[in-house]
Amino acid sequence: MKIATWNINGIKARIDNLPKWLREAEPDVVCLQEVKSIDENFPTAVFEDMGYSVAVHGQKSFNGVAILSKHAIEDVRRGLPGDDEDVQARYIEARITVEDLSVRIAGIYLPNGNPLGTEKFTYKLAWMKRLEAHARSMLQGEEAFLIAGDYNVIPEPEDCRKPDNWLDDALYQPESRDAYRQLLHLGFTDALRATNAAPETYTFWDYQAGAWNKNNGIRIDHMLLSPQAADLLQTCAVDKHTRAWEKPSDHVPVWVKLAAKTAASSMPSGDALTSQPV
DNA sequence: ATGCCTTGTCGCACAAGA
Numbered sequence: 001m002k003i004a005t006w007n008i009n010g011i012k013a014r015i016d017n018l019p020k021w022l023r024e025a026e027p028d029v030v031c032l033q034e035v036k037s038i039d040e041n042f043p044t045a046v047f048e049d050m051g052y053s054v055a056v057h058g059q060k061s062f063n064g065v066a067i068l069s070k071h072a073i074e075d076v077r078r079g080l081p082g083d084d085e086d087v088q089a090r091y092i093e094a095r096i097t098v099e100d101l102s103v104r105i106a107g108i109y110l111p112n113g114n115p116l117g118t119e120k121f122t123y124k125l126a127w128m129k130r131l132e133a134h135a136r137s138m139l140q141g142e143e144a145f146l147i148a149g150d151y152n153v154i155p156e157p158e159d160c161r162k163p164d165n166w167l168d169d170a171l172y173q174p175e176s177r178d179a180y181r182q183l184l185h186l187g188f189t190d191a192l193r194a195t196n197a198a199p200e201t202y203t204f205w206d207y208q209a210g211a212w213n214k215n216n217g218i219r220i221d222h223m224l225l226s227p228q229a230a231d232l233l234q235t236c237a238v239d240k241h242t243r244a245w246e247k248p249s250d251h252v253p254v255w256v257k258l259a260a261k262t263a264a265s266s267m268p269s270g271d272a273l274t275s276q277p278v
Numbered sequence: 279a280t281g282c283c284t285t286g287t288c289g290c291a292c293a294a295g296a
Contacts, residue, residue: 009285034285061286061293112295114294207282
């Protein structure tokens with residue numbers, strides 16, 4: 001089961017690149033962020049024609065998240081619990097089942113939080129608290145669960161090319177990084193870190209100042225796996241090449257492959273060995 | 279460097295992003 005996340009920075013602007021990448025990467029599920037569209041204007045038919053089901057939690061002009069899936073999208077939750085006043089479309093969650101593997105998938109667009117010293121940063125930290133609370137309750141279900149998306153957090157110095165450039169930025173504040181670590185410490189696995197990704201693996205390069213050509217990137221799109229999901233992790237990778245396409249998003253896709261444990265693989269190896277003919 | 283791009287908007291410049 002291949003599950004991806006991609007901040008596409010506008011579904012209308014990416015109406016060529018997203019299908020192109022779907023045909024190439026063939027994910028079972030993709031969580032999209034910054035669709036920047038109301039539900040009614042989302043080009044659902046384009047993706048249904050490609051065999052995807054679509055669930056959208058949209059908003060006019062800004063934010064907006066969606067899930068595309070080759071398999072049925074069940075039990076959809078739109079919006080992050082914990083604040084009825086919050087109208088920003090940044091959270092969507094659903095259960096998707098492929099053969100004998102059922103996974104609960106959350107797609108998030110965590111607030112940017114800039115500039116510091118404003119209510120935007122306060123909102124970011126409050127949103128992260130709510131995410132932690134919701135994640136804590138989800139973990140009690142002890143099912144395969146993952147939170148994929150644009151976290152707008154640079155977890156560690158190694159996750160950006162030039163840490164000094166980010167010292168006054170909400171993405172790299174100690175409070176932001178602490179909140180991310182608290183989430184991790186509930187028991188999540190950072191899929192990319194767990195698969196020994198190469199140094200300088202980034203997911204975002206600013207449109208400005210030639211950031212892409214200079215590889216001045218940051219890693220802010222993450223896939224956090226519950227213990228039950230982490231047990232199934234096969235691969236995690238970043239599709240960096242899409243950043244070089246015409247009319248690119250400033251983010252690139254991140255994806256994991258999860259595989260259900262078979263009866264054979266969960267059986268003690270001694271039994272398997274002794275049952276083999278010599 | 280309050281800039282640099284890119285997106286969406288009841289545009290005709292602006293807010294927001296990171």
